[in-house]
Amino acid sequence: MKHLIILGAGTAGTMAANKLRPLLQRSEWDITIVDQTTEHHYQPGYLFIPFGMYTADDVVKESRSLLADGINFVNSEIERVDPDQQVVHLANGDDPKYDYLLIATGTHPRPDQTPGLDGPEYGRSIHDFYTLEGATRLHKALESFTGGRLAVNVVEMPIKCPVAPLEFTFLADSYFKKRGIRDKVDMVYVTPLPGAFTKPVAAKSLGGMLDERDIGIEPDFMLERVDTDEQVLVSYDERKVPYDLLVTVPINMGADFVARSGLGDELNHVPVDKHTFLSKKYDTIFALGDAAALPTSKAGSVAHFAVDVFTENFVNYVHGRPMERSFDGHANCFIESGDGKAMLIDFNYVTQPLEGMYPLPGIGPFPLLHESRRNHWAKLAFRWTYWHMLLPGHHLPVPNAMSMAGKHEEDS
Numbered sequence: 001m002k003h004l005i006i007l008g009a010g011t012a013g014t015m016a017a018n019k020l021r022p023l024l025q026r027s028e029w030d031i032t033i034v035d036q037t038t039e040h041h042y043q044p045g046y047l048f049i050p051f052g053m054y055t056a057d058d059v060v061k062e063s064r065s066l067l068a069d070g071i072n073f074v075n076s077e078i079e080r081v082d083p084d085q086q087v088v089h090l091a092n093g094d095d096p097k098y099d100y101l102l103i104a105t106g107t108h109p110r111p112d113q114t115p116g117l118d119g120p121e122y123g124r125s126i127h128d129f130y131t132l133e134g135a136t137r138l139h140k141a142l143e144s145f146t147g148g149r150l151a152v153n154v155v156e157m158p159i160k161c162p163v164a165p166l167e168f169t170f171l172a173d174s175y176f177k178k179r180g181i182r183d184k185v186d187m188v189y190v191t192p193l194p195g196a197f198t199k200p201v202a203a204k205s206l207g208g209m210l211d212e213r214d215i216g217i218e219p220d221f222m223l224e225r226v227d228t229d230e231q232v233l234v235s236y237d238e239r240k241v242p243y244d245l246l247v248t249v250p251i252n253m254g255a256d257f258v259a260r261s262g263l264g265d266e267l268n269h270v271p272v273d274k275h276t277f278l279s280k281k282y283d284t285i286f287a288l289g290d291a292a293a294l295p296t297s298k299a300g301s302v303a304h305f306a307v308d309v310f311t312e313n314f315v316n317y318v319h320g321r322p323m324e325r326s327f328d329g330h331a332n333c334f335i336e337s338g339d340g341k342a343m344l345i346d347f348n349y350v351t352q353p354l355e356g357m358y359p360l361p362g363i364g365p366f367p368l369l370h371e372s373r374r375n376h377w378a379k380l381a382f383r384w385t386y387w388h389m390l391l392p393g394h395h396l397p398v399p400n401a402m403s404m405a406g407k408h409e410e411d412s
């Protein structure tokens with residue numbers, strides 16, 4: 001019997017397990033997936049919780065219920081991997097051996113990495129929406145917020161879903177308008193990037209949307225510390241941004257066991273071949289989803305587009321055949337822009353997000369880099385697609401590789 005161990009039963013791990021089970025003979029292959037929690041969270045739904053649009057019930061399901069028959073689920077924290085012995089050391093005392101290992105333990109907010117952030121003010125004047133607890137607390141904080149300075153701060157890149165902080169900012173603008181207090185709220189978006197986003201065409205468009213909404217931007221802001229007495233963000237070049245309410249996206253890091261196992265970079269993400277996800281150090285280890293250090297966005301869509309390439313290649317690889325499929329870094333994301341509208345971006349390793357129309361037979365096309373109600377409804381409908389199509393590993397009519405169909409060329 002051969003053993004495949006998948007670490008992490010989040011988006012990437014669950015999809016990979018469900019897709020691989022029918023492809024690997026049960027008489028020959030045992031598939032085990034390990035997670036520290038028994039709950040699977042639909043993290044894109046966290047965005048809507050601060051505004052009372054979703055509650056915890058909308059974003060949580062039991063992890064086991066999402067796994068196909070024939071997949072073993074182990075509920076334990078992972079302590080360490082011994083890549084030479086091909087053993088995983090679990091906090092529950094078990095030390096399972098593997099023939100192949102897939103690391104899919106994601107990336108997670110680490111407020112403890114920034115001085116001043118993770119103190120007694122966390123949950124009072126400082127909030128996040130990158131965790132279920134954080135988003136739920138922020139809902140209460142926003143309800144009782146009657147005016148003042150709201151700063152939304154991205155501490156450092158890369159973060160998962162790099163557009164989510166902008167979406168939060170646009171939704172907050174819309175939320176304060178609905179409550180009739182927008183004129184009492186001074187909003188500022190504080191980012192380490194030179195503009196609103198990384199890629200030039202999208203950065204211009206998203207930056208323009210901040211301007212239109214009278215939201216200030218503080219670019220190139222490398223946060224050194226948060227002074228919670230003075231309520232200011234302080235950068236390494238001594239700039240200060242005051243706040244009454246701080247919504248932070250802390251540094252995102254891969255799991256600590258990745259570092260303990262000698263498998264990670266400085267942020268505990270696993271260096272892999274960007275086309276096949278094979279570890280750069282070990283030929284029995286792959287990493288998928290946010291856990292992998294890839295030069296594309298950390299996003300559920302990337303995990304989704306990557307998983308088909310990975311599973312097909314994996315089956316060939318373990319049978320000694322070449323990995324013929326090559327991942328192109330395809331990512332796409334609906335960006336909520338407030339007032340019941342959203343934009344869409346679609347890009348890969350080499351092509352930045354461009355304007356145009358994203359074709360999708362039946363329900364599309366969807367405007368790229370332009371706000372529309374159709375995009376917003378598609379974003380909300382995606383939750384159903386996630387639970388019922390994506391995680392079980394069903395086929396979606398969306399190509400894995402990015403297509404130029406409908407896109408305007410870069411100089412347009």
Ligand SMILES: Cc1cc2nc3c(=O)[nH]c(=O)nc-3n(C[C@H](O)[C@H](O)[C@H](O)COP(=O)(O)OP(=O)(O)OC[C@H]3O[C@@H](n4cnc5c(N)ncnc54)[C@H](O)[C@@H]3O)c2cc1C
Nearest residue numbers: 008010011012036043044078105106161289290299300301
């Ligand atoms: C607010 C927000 C909005 C987002 N919006 C979008 C969006 O609109 N579109 C989009 O494509 N993506 C979005 N994302 C990103 C998306 O949710 C992630 O990219 C996706 O979940 C990554 O999947 P993953 O399997 O790599 O990691 P995860 O889904 O995070 O799963 C990792 C799993 O590993 C487990 N784990 C970690 N460490 C250990 C350990 N030591 N021991 C045991 N288990 C461990 C965790 O418990 C977890 O279950 C959003 C994320 C957030 C936070």
